[in-house]
Amino acid sequence: MAARQAASTQQPRPGRRAVLGAAMAGGAGAAGLLAAGSGTATAAGAAGRHGGAGPGRLPVPTVVAHRGASGYRPEHTLGAYQLGLDLGADIIEQDLVPTRDGQLVCRHENDITGTTDVADHPEFADRRTTKSVDGTELTGWFTEDFTLAELKTLRATERIPAQRPNNTLYDGRWTVPTFAEVLDWAAERARKRGRPVWLYTETKHPTYFRSLGLGLEEPLARLLRQHRLHRADAPVILQSFEPSSIQRLRRLVDTPGVVLLGAADDRPWDFVESGDPRTVADLITRRGLAEIAGYAQGIGPTLDLVIPRAADGSLTAPTSLVGDAHRADLLVHPYTLRNENAFLPADFRRGDDPNAYGDVFGAARAYFEAGIDGVFADHPDTALLAAEDFRG
Ligand code: G3P
Ligand code: CA
Numbered sequence: 001m002a003a004r005q006a007a008s009t010q011q012p013r014p015g016r017r018a019v020l021g022a023a024m025a026g027g028a029g030a031a032g033l034l035a036a037g038s039g040t041a042t043a044a045g046a047a048g049r050h051g052g053a054g055p056g057r058l059p060v061p062t063v064v065a066h067r068g069a070s071g072y073r074p075e076h077t078l079g080a081y082q083l084g085l086d087l088g089a090d091i092i093e094q095d096l097v098p099t100r101d102g103q104l105v106c107r108h109e110n111d112i113t114g115t116t117d118v119a120d121h122p123e124f125a126d127r128r129t130t131k132s133v134d135g136t137e138l139t140g141w142f143t144e145d146f147t148l149a150e151l152k153t154l155r156a157t158e159r160i161p162a163q164r165p166n167n168t169l170y171d172g173r174w175t176v177p178t179f180a181e182v183l184d185w186a187a188e189r190a191r192k193r194g195r196p197v198w199l200y201t202e203t204k205h206p207t208y209f210r211s212l213g214l215g216l217e218e219p220l221a222r223l224l225r226q227h228r229l230h231r232a233d234a235p236v237i238l239q240s241f242e243p244s245s246i247q248r249l250r251r252l253v254d255t256p257g258v259v260l261l262g263a264a265d266d267r268p269w270d271f272v273e274s275g276d277p278r279t280v281a282d283l284i285t286r287r288g289l290a291e292i293a294g295y296a297q298g299i300g301p302t303l304d305l306v307i308p309r310a311a312d313g314s315l316t317a318p319t320s321l322v323g324d325a326h327r328a329d330l331l332v333h334p335y336t337l338r339n340e341n342a343f344l345p346a347d348f349r350r351g352d353d354p355n356a357y358g359d360v361f362g363a364a365r366a367y368f369e370a371g372i373d374g375v376f377a378d379h380p381d382t383a384l385l386a387a388e389d390f391r392g
Contacts, residue, residue, distance in 0.1 A: 062374025065089035113140035221252035298331030313346030
């Protein structure tokens with residue numbers, strides 16, 4: 001409670017509120033996904049928070065449909081993306097990994113054991129293997145061992161069926177989408193609704209894949225260029241846990257970028273590979289944030305970096321991260337808000353069922369009051385309702 005009282009003394013900052021209306025309408029046009037104007041990246045990136053350009057055109061707090069509306073549909077399917085859009089999410093998230101033939105597909109992990117029916121395909125039984133990904137040993141089936149044609153014979157399934165049994169209704173309904181398909185889907189939807197469909201696109205394990213000859217950034221940049229989404233004012237935000245991936249993308253396209261941040265003692269895998277000793281704790285110092293602001297428009301920290309949890313799992317007081325990031329001219333889009341008790345801070349859980357919904361509105365209020373610019377949410381409709389109180 002003390003943490004919530006402390007947080008509630010902080011008001012949303014009007015200067016960062018939406019300038020959605022006219023700017024969004026101006027960004028639609030016949031080109032669908034393509035926003036108006038050519039835009040020019042500045043040292044701190046797109047005009048973003050200040051100029052009402054690039055991500056600055058998004059409503060604040062921005063609600064990101066995390067892996068689509070993954071609270072209601074198997075994640076990273078066109079069904080999950082469409083529902084996210086239908087529920088009103090401001091931006092739809094994709095995680096990208098490559099196939100053996102270098103096609104970008106939407107999966108949270110390259111290990112597809114838990115999110116497809118690959119185990120039911122005897123023709124792929126011999127593809128099951130053990131490998132080390134970013135220092136973690138994994139056994140399963142991996143996208144980089146399948147051609148796109150092979151991967152397309154699989155069907156997507158719910159990742160956490162025990163927690164979200166209703167979502168298994170949709171098991172097998174959709175294939176694993178390619179990013180190219182998502183771009184086509186977004187362009188078509190943009191044309192139909194007369195305004196852009198925003199995408200929030202993450203490169204997964206970029207250093208690992210580059211070591212296999214499957215660099216992610218070049219094909220991603222090619223696709224963005226094909227869809228004219230390579231400009232600073234494109235309705236796309238690129239994201240990665242590996243800063244060097246955002247830096248590489250920055251050299252290829254002007255599309256805005258966000259650096260994702262795990263726990264304070266995490267070390268980005270590109271840092272591990274290059275011998276850079278820094279951890280997330282170093283990246284969120286004022287110096288670290290200023291460096292990020294040289295090539296990215298925002299950060300995507302864990303919610304715990306914004307408001308840490310006490311030993312009992314309840315929220316404490318907000319850290320200085322949001323203010324420090326804003327002083328460095330960086331957007332702050334933390335992850336991940338979920339409705340179920342199991343994922344909520346202890347003081348916002350209701351009852352003993354970990355799969356029942358808790359007081360997600362209370363939790364969201366605490367995070368929004370801490371001044372964040374948006375949030376990744378599995379249940380975007382709930383997050384949008386919570387965000388309404390903070391929009392101008
Ligand atoms: O990209 C924001 C958030 O999705 C990061 O976490 O592991 O769900 O990709 P993850
Ligand atoms: Ca992600």
